[in-house]
Structures are given as C-alpha cells and as structure tokens.
Amino acid sequence: MPDAPVIVADVPGSFAHGVLAARHPALIRAVREAFPYGPAQLRALDALLTAATEGVIAPLGTEDDERWAAWGARDQVGRSWFEAPFLWSESYFYRVLLEAVGYFGPGAWQGVDPFRPFKLAELDSPETDEELAALDRLPEQPLDEQARALLHGSLWGNRADLGFRLSATGSPTAAGRLVADDGEAFWSLLPADTLCLVADNAGRELIPDLLLTDHLLHHGRVRRAVLQVKTHPYYISDATTADVVDAVRRLVGAQGAAAGAGERLWTAMTEGRLQIRAHPFSCAPLPYAEMPDELRAEFAAADLTIFKGDLNYRRLVGDRLYPPTTPFAEVTAYFPGPVAALRTLKSDVIVGLDASMEAALDAAEGRRWRTSGAHALIQVRA
Numbered sequence: 001m002p003d004a005p006v007i008v009a010d011v012p013g014s015f016a017h018g019v020l021a022a023r024h025p026a027l028i029r030a031v032r033e034a035f036p037y038g039p040a041q042l043r044a045l046d047a048l049l050t051a052a053t054e055g056v057i058a059p060l061g062t063e064d065d066e067r068w069a070a071w072g073a074r075d076q077v078g079r080s081w082f083e084a085p086f087l088w089s090e091s092y093f094y095r096v097l098l099e100a101v102g103y104f105g106p107g108a109w110q111g112v113d114p115f116r117p118f119k120l121a122e123l124d125s126p127e128t129d130e131e132l133a134a135l136d137r138l139p140e141q142p143l144d145e146q147a148r149a150l151l152h153g154s155l156w157g158n159r160a161d162l163g164f165r166l167s168a169t170g171s172p173t174a175a176g177r178l179v180a181d182d183g184e185a186f187w188s189l190l191p192a193d194t195l196c197l198v199a200d201n202a203g204r205e206l207i208p209d210l211l212l213t214d215h216l217l218h219h220g221r222v223r224r225a226v227l228q229v230k231t232h233p234y235y236i237s238d239a240t241t242a243d244v245v246d247a248v249r250r251l252v253g254a255q256g257a258a259a260g261a262g263e264r265l266w267t268a269m270t271e272g273r274l275q276i277r278a279h280p281f282s283c284a285p286l287p288y289a290e291m292p293d294e295l296r297a298e299f300a301a302a303d304l305t306i307f308k309g310d311l312n313y314r315r316l317v318g319d320r321l322y323p324p325t326t327p328f329a330e331v332t333a334y335f336p337g338p339v340a341a342l343r344t345l346k347s348d349v350i351v352g353l354d355a356s357m358e359a360a361l362d363a364a365e366g367r368r369w370r371t372s373g374a375h376a377l378i379q380v381r382a
C-alpha cells in the first residue's frame with residue numbers, strides 16, 4: 001500500500017494537528033523555563049513559538065540548510081507547518097528549536113541539550129529505583145521467562161512501564177494490551193551474531209533496552225550488539241550517546257542485579273561487543289525506506305534489527321494512513337534484513353492488525369486506541 005495517504009497535520013482535531021498546535025508550544029515554554037537562557041535564545045524561542053503556530057517553514061540560515069535541502073526542504077519552505085508532511089514538520093521543529101537555543105553554536109550554549117533536565121529527572125526518579133530493584137527478583141524465574149520479561153520491559157519502557165512488566169511476567173492483562181504479538185517469531189531469530197537496536201527514548205526506556213541487550217549478550221543469544229542513537233537531541237527525550245553514558249553510569253551506580261548489568265555493559269562497550277552508532281540519518285525527517293546506502297549496509301550486516309518506539313515505527317513503515325490490516329512484511333519489504341518493531345501506539349500509523357482486532361479496537365475506543373499509548377505491539381519480519 002505504498003500510495004496510502006501521507007499524514008499531514010492540517011485537520012483541526014486530528015492527533016497530528018494537536019501535536020503542532022498544542023504540544024510544540026507547551027514544549028517551547030517548558031524549555032524556556034528549564035534554563036536561564038539569555039535574551040538572544042529567549043527571543044529565538046519566542047520567534048519559533050509564533051512561526052511554528054502561525055507562520056511558514058523558513059530556512060535555518062546555517063550550513064545545515066544544505067543537508068535539509070537534500071532531505072526535501074525545497075518542497076517545504078514557504079509552506080505552513082500544518083501543510084507539510086507531519087513527520088517532516090515535526091522533525092524540522094526540533095532542528096529549529098536546537099538552533100534557537102544555540103545548540104549548534106558557536107557560543108556558550110553549544111552542545112547544551114535543552115531536554116537534559118527532563119531526561120535526568122526521569123533517570124533519578126523513584127520509579128527508576130523501583131524498576132531497577134525489581135531486577136533482583138528476575139533470577140527466580142526460568143531463563144526463558146527472564147528473557148520474555150526483559151523483552152516486554154523494553155517494549156513497555158516505551159511507555160515507561162518496566163516495573164509492571166518485571167514484576168508481573170506474562171500477566172494476562174498486559175498480554176491483552178498487545179494488538180499484535182510476533183514474540184515467538186522474535187525469539188526464533190535468536191541466537192544470532194549481531195543485533196542492532198535502533199533506540200528511542202533516553203531514561204526509563206533506554207534502561208530496559210540496555211537490560212535486554214545485556215541479557216542477550218550475557219547469555220550468548222547474540223555475540224555483539226550495535227545501539228543506534230540520535231546524533232543530537234530530538235523529539236524531546238530521544239537517546240544520544242551522552243544519554244547512553246548517563247544510563248550505563250546509572251546502572252553501575254545502582255544496587256544488586258542492576259549494578260551487575262551496568263558493569264557488564266560497560267565492559268562490553270570497552271571490548272567493542274556493544275557499539276554505539278549515531279548516523280546523521282537518525283535525525284532525518286524521512287522514512288527509513290529512503291535511507292542512504294551506507295546505513296542500509298549497516299542494517300544489512302545485522303542478523304536482527306529492533307526498531308524501538310513510535311517515531312521509529314513511523315519511519316520504519318512510513319508515516320501514512322494505511323489500512324490497518326496492511327501486512328507489516330509488505331511495508332518493510334525494502335528493509336535489508338530481519339526486522340522487529342517494539343512500540344506502544346502513540347500516533348495514527350498502524351499496520352499488521354487482524355481485521356477482528358481492528359474492529360474490536362474501533363468498537364471499544366473509536367480512534368483513541370491508535371494514540372493513547374495504552375496498547376502495544378511486537379511485529380517481526382524474518
């Protein structure tokens with residue numbers, strides 16, 4: 001279904017419209033309050049607030065315009081943010097926000113992540129303490145159950161719900177919230193040599209992603225792992241290399257089993273069995289079907305690639321209004337190797353549902369099930 005309509009944010013009342021009209025202004029205000037920025041940054045943030053809600057897409061006025069031109073900016077400049085493809089305008093919003101706060105410099109604010117206070121608050125939260133403490137109970141379970149719990153911890157970590165999964169392995173309630181579950185197909189792809197995990201959020205999502213990776217490495221289910229992160233702060237909490245370091249240090253500094261996992265991850269990084277990669281395309285406003293050849297080759301070299309989270313799902317399958325029963329294998333046929341998506345549903349895109357599941361969700365919730373984050377999926381194309 002490659003001709004399914006691309007999602008655009010021009011319909012008031014739609015999810016996409018709400019993101020641009022309400023969430024982005026709220027985010028600008030939160031960033032404004034999180035730092036004692038100087039007048040130049042504050043003016044630029046105010047200008048973005050007006051432009052992103054009432055104005056049109058404009059060039060950055062920096063060297064990066066060239067990169068964005070290659071990513072389609074010529075078609076979008078001069079258009080209302082609401083008329084560009086949702087994925088494009090949402091992604092560009094984050095790039096302009098980074099420009100406004102001086103992230104790319106030159107100057108004193110260069111490299112200062114405007115989302116760092118939010119990320120650190122999550123990493124230091126009592127919820128994270130509880131989730132890490134729950135790890136001490138994991139060895140009481142058979143190894144297969146441990147692996148399943150960690151997979152579901154990583155999945156629900158996309159909604160910051162690791163504690164629930166770790167303390168209630170295989171709970172029928174939680175399993176009932178999976179709208180598609182290719183878990184068996186996932187495990188059938190292991191053991192394998194190389195796992196690639198395309199990370200999503202830092203903090204309470206990255207921690208369970210790292211715990212799953214540690215488990216797979218430690219128990220020989222994979223020989224090496226590559227963690228793909230963002231080159232710069234993006235979509236508020238998306239993980240960068242600095243966030244991986246914070247998360248591993250958080251684990252190392254914890255008690256009990258969490259500290260053991262942290263130390264193994266640290267060693268795996270120093271030995272090259274766990275590598276961090278940050279490709280510029282990680283922050284592109286485009287679907288992965290349009291990835292450059294060298295990134296395609298990296299994915300082709302993996303035996304299994306896991307895409308975490310909602311934004312990565314949108315980019316993996318394409319940010320389009322597909323009929324929900326469109327096969328996952330069909331829209332990921334371009335991908336150069338076995339691929340899995342672990343995602344809680346937080347935007348309109350969905351593929352791979354049974355017709356009966358779609359009907360039941362529509363009957364119970366209208367369209368809300370697509371965006372509420374209450375449902376999740378595991379989808380695999382071997």
Ligand SMILES: O=P(O)(O)OC[C@H]1O[C@](O)(CO)[C@@H](O)[C@@H]1O
Nearest residue numbers: 019200201309310311312346347
């Ligand atoms: O962190 P995740 O799971 O990628 O979710 C991010 C999602 O949030 C939104 O940015 C909306 O705020 C979606 O457009 C996006 O897909």
